[in-house]
Amino acid sequence: MSDAVHPDDEEGPVTSDQLRLIGTPFRRVDGRAKVTGQTRFADDLSFPRMVHMKLVRSTVPHANIVSIDTSKASAMAGVVGLLTGESMPDPFGILPVSQDEHALCIDKVRFVGDPVVAVAALTEDQAHEAALAVEVEYQPLETIATVEEAIATPEPRIHDYGDEGNLHKKLSMEFGDVDAGFEEADQIFEDVMYFEGNTHLPMEQHATVALTEETDRITVYSSTQTPHYLHRSLAKVLGLPAARIRVIACPNGGGFGGKSDPFNHEICAAKMALTLGRPVKICLTREEVFYCHRGRHPVLMKIRTGVKKDGTLTAQHLQTALDGGAYGSYGVASTYYTGALQTVTYDLPKYRFESIRAFTNKPPCGPKRGHGTPQPRFAFEVHLDKIAHQLAIDPAQLRLQQLVAADSVTSNWLKVGSMGLGKCIEAVVEGSGWNQRHGKMPEGRGLGLACGSYLSGAGLPIYWNHMPQSGVQLQLDRSGGVALFCGETEIGQGSDSVIAAITAEILGIDLKDIRLCVADTDLTPVDLGSYSSRVTLMAGNAAIEAAERARTLVARGAAKKLDVPARELVFAEGRVFHGENPEHGLSFQEAVIEAESRFGTLGTTGSYTPPRSPGRYRGAGVGPSPAYSYSAAVVEAEVDPATGIYRIEHVWMAHDVGKCINPALVMGQIEGSVYMGLGEAMMEEQVFRRLPKKRSGALVHKHPSMLEYKSPTFAEMPPVTSYIIEDPDPNGPFGAKEVGQGPLLPMMPAVANAIFDAVGVRVDQVPIAPHMIRQAIEAREKGKPGRFGPKSFPEIEFGVPLKVPTPAEGGDGKATNVDDAGVRSGTGTMTERKDAVKGEN
C-alpha cells in the first residue's frame, strides 16, 4: 500500500490547468474491440475438456419437492455430472438481511423457473436432453400472484422470515409534522397510480464459465455487474476461503441491474467444476433470463399532497406496495427507494412514507435502472401535472418555483450538493417550444413535462463495513505505460473509458498508454460493482487519488533531473515540463525512468469512501449519495382519439451530469435512457398468467421471449434532443455526477402527461396501452372522469411511524420514537441481519 511518499518531500506538481481529455468525445477504450467482435464475453470463452451445464427449473409455482429422479438423465449419452440442492445447503442472497436463496432448491420451489437440478454433459445438446429427462415430483402449495393476495394470505408463507405473513418488508416513517403540513395547505390532492413490473432485457444472456486451477482454487468468469458480491456468495456457499476463489467479470452485454445479484447458475457452475475437475460452462436461454429477472417491481402507489393556492407543496404522504416476487434480492433496499428520493427535487417540508413489499410466487424483482425510484417518480410527476392543471399554473413554473436549494439537507436528511434541475427545465422548455405549444396544440397532439433525480452511487455498501467502496492501483514502469487495476466492471456504460481517461488526464498521457486490468478479484482492488450509478464518481475519485500520487512520484523524479521544483512541473501531452518554460522537460517515459531510478518499482493506490450522511434513523442508509443528478424531459405525443393508438414524436431531455467526462458517452446514456423509458412507458411489462383455478394451479410468465415481451424497435424511437447540463458537484471527479440511470426517470411521467395534453384524459399507470386511452376517452364521453388507472390502495395497518424531526424543525437526524414505532413485528432469523441494520439508527 505504500507509495513511497515521504512526509518531508516537497509538494506535488500541478496538472495543466487546461483539460485535454476530460470533456472531449474521445473514442472509448473498448470501442474497437466491441465493433470488430474481439471483445470476449463470457459465452465466448472455451477451455479444453469443458463441459456444458443446464439447470432443470421448476414447472410449478409453489410446491414442496417430494422426490427428484435423475436416473434417466444420468444414464443418457454424454452426461457427466448431476447436482441437487443438498450439495449446497448454505443459503445466499445479495443483502445480508435476505439470505433466502439456495443454489438449487432443497425442500421447496417458489416460482416457475426456480432451479432444482443441475446437469452437466459433454455437449450442450446432451445437457439439454438430459435436463428434459429429469423427473421431479411436487406437492403443490397455495400460490400467491399479487400483493393483495399476499396481504390476504398470511399462510402458507413463501418464506419463514419477513415482517409478517407473506409481507417481506413493512415500513413507516414520518419526517416532520405531516398533519400540520396538511393543515397549512389550501387543497389536498390525492392519486392512486400503478407501475407495472418490467425487466432489463440485456442483449447478452447471462453466461458463466468456471474452472479449477491448481489445487483447491477455482476461477469463475461471469457476466456479472458485481464480481465482488459474487465472490462473497461463492465463498459462503462453496465453503471455500475467499482467497482461493477468483471471480472475473467479463464485459457485460448490457446489465441494467439484471446482473447485480449472485445467481444460482454461477454458484452451480463453480460447484460442478469443483466436483468434476473440468471447466463448466452455462449460458442461459432467453426464457431463463426472464426467470432470473430482478427487474422493476410492480408498485401500486397512493400519493397525497397538500398544496397552497400558489402551488407550494406543504406536505406529502406516500404509500407504496411492492410485488417482490419469490425472493428477497435487493427488495429491502428497493422498498426504501420507493420513498427515499421524493424529497430531492422540490421542497417537501413534511413527508410521510409507508410501504410494504410482498412475497409472491413469481421471479424475484430487484434493481432495474432507477432502482425503486421510477415508480414513485412517475406518481409524483403525473400528480404534479394534475395539480398544475387544476391550479392553472404552468407545470414547468410549478416546479421551478420550489426547487430544492443546492447545498441543502432535505426533510428526510439527504444532503444535496450541486442541483442543476432548474437549468434542465429551462433547457427543455426552450428547446421544445413549451411556452408556445403546451396546451395550445390541436386535439391529438400534446407535450408533457417531467423531471427526476438519481444517486451517483449509494452512500452505503450492501454489507456493513468501514472499507473503501472503490479502489484503484496504478503500476508505472520504464516502458512509459501505466497499468491501471480496478475492480470496476464494464457493462457497456463506458466505465473502463472513464477511469482510464481520468488517469490519463492527470498524468498527461495518451489514453492508449493506459493498460486496464479490471473486475478480477485476484488482481484488482475491490470495487463494489457497476450498480447504483456509482462507478464514475467512486472509482473515478479513487483513480484521481492514485493518479495524483503517481504524478507526485514521477514529478519528484523529474524535478531532480530538470532541476526545477516539482510543484512547478506540468503533466500534459505525454511530457513533464516546467510550467514557465515548456521547452524544458522530459517525456513522460523519461520522467518515469527518473522516478523508478530514484524510488524503485513504482506503484500507487487510491480509494474512495463516500462522506457520511446526516441521517441517523433506521432506514437512513437508503437514499444518501455523494451527489444527485437531475433530469428534465419534454415529450411530444401524437394520439389518435378514435383508437387510442399513439406515437412519441420527439423527446427533449436535459441532464445535469455535474461535469461531462465524455459527451459522446453521456449522450449515449441519455438516449439509452430515453429508449428504455419509452419501453416502460409504452409497452414493456413482465406479467403473469394464472390458469383457471379449478382446472390448473399454473402461474406462469405470460411471455418469456423477446418476441412477445414488447420492447421498442427503431420504428418507435423518436428523435431525441439531448442537453448536457453541467453543475459541478464538489464530491464528483472533476465535478462529475451520474448519467446512467437518471435520464430514464422523467420519461414515463412525461409520456403520460403528453397524452393528457393531447387528448385530455389521464392514464394513471404504465405501460400505457392504446385501449387504456380509449377507455378513458369512452368514460369521459359517458360523463365519467376521463381516467384509466387503479381505483384504490389496499387497507394496510402500518402502525406508528418512525418519527424523525426535519432539519427545519431543529432535528438532529435521529428518530424520536425508536422504542414505540409500531411496525417492527419482524420475525427475521437471518444471522447477518443485525450487522446489516447497524448504523441505521
Place this chain on the structure above:
Amino acid sequence: MLRLPAFTFHQPETIEEAVALLATDPAHTRVVAGGTDLFPNMKRRHQGAESVVSLRGIDALHGITESKDGSVIIGATTTLDAITRDEQIQQKYPSLVTAVASISSPVLRNAGTIGGNLCLDTRCTYYNQNEEWRRSIDYCMKEQGDICWVAPSSPRCWAVSSGDSVPMLCALGAEITLVSSEGERTLPLAELFRDDGIDYLSKRPDEILTTIRIPSPSGARTGFWKLRRRGSIDFGVLSVAVSGWCNGNTTDRIEIWLGSVGSTPVRCTASIAALIGKPLDDETIAAAAALARKSAGANPLGNTDFVPQWRGKMIEKYVEAVLREVAGLPRQRMVPRHGSEKWPS
C-alpha cells in the same frame, strides 16, 4: 441457447425428389424453406420431425415470372425480401409489397419465403412457448394436451392464422399449386385454409406448395393495414386487406379480408355485399365497416398481444381506414408503420 433436436436433413434439387422424400414417411417429415417458423418451433419442441426436407435447393421453386394473361407467378421459396424488391410486384400489387414488408423484420425477410408465410403454423401465446413452459401449464390441445387454455370449454383449438401476406393474396384472388407424388392440384388460396387451430391447412403432409399465381390486377385499387404493437418484428393481431374494382362511381367488385383474427383468414361477406353496386363514400364505407366484425364472425380471444375487446373494436376502425384509402378519401387514422417506409436519406 435453445437447442435444435436432432433430425435428418434432406436438400433435394428437384420437385420430384422432394415429393418422393415426403411420400416415404409424411407423418414424421416436415418441409422447410426459410426456416424462420419451423426451426424456432422445433427448438421449443412444439413441432417435431425425424426428417426435414429443405426446398431451398430446388431452383424451379424460386423466382417471379409474368404470364401472358398478365398474371404473376411466384415460386414458393421466393424470399419475402425479394418480393418487396420486385419491380413487377411493386407496380402491379403495391399493397402486396406493403403486406409482405410488414412481415417480421428485415433480417427474417431475407430468409423467410412466401410459401412459408402462407403455411405458417397458427400461433397462440399458450403454444408458442418452450417445452418447460408448456409443461408448466400441462400443455394444450394443439400439442400433447387436451384443453384449449384460451377457451377452456371449447372443443376446438383457437390458435391464430398470422401470415400477413394471406389476407392480401386472398383479396387479390391468388391461386396456389400443390404437388405430391400422386400429381398436382391448383386451388384458390382461400381454400388452403381451414377454420381450426390444429388442422389449419387443407394441404396434405405429402404435398408441397410450389407456386402462387396472382391474377392481373386489372385496375383494382388496393390497401393493406396491419395492427401490431411495434412497427417491426411483431406478428399482426389484425390485418385488413382490400382490393376493389370500381366502374366510375360504382363498386363492381370488392374483396375485404381480415387476417390474424381467428384460425383462418376471414372474408367480410356482409361488408362486401353492402358495397357492391354503390359508390365508395364516407357513408357507405362507415356502414360497411360497421358490419365487418359481425359478418366476419371474427371474435378475437386472449391468445395474442393486446386485450381482445380492444382488438375486436379495431376491426371496424381498420376496415374503415383501408376502405377510405382505397376510395382515395382523406385519412382519419394514424397510418401504421409497415416496414416498407423509405429510410430518410
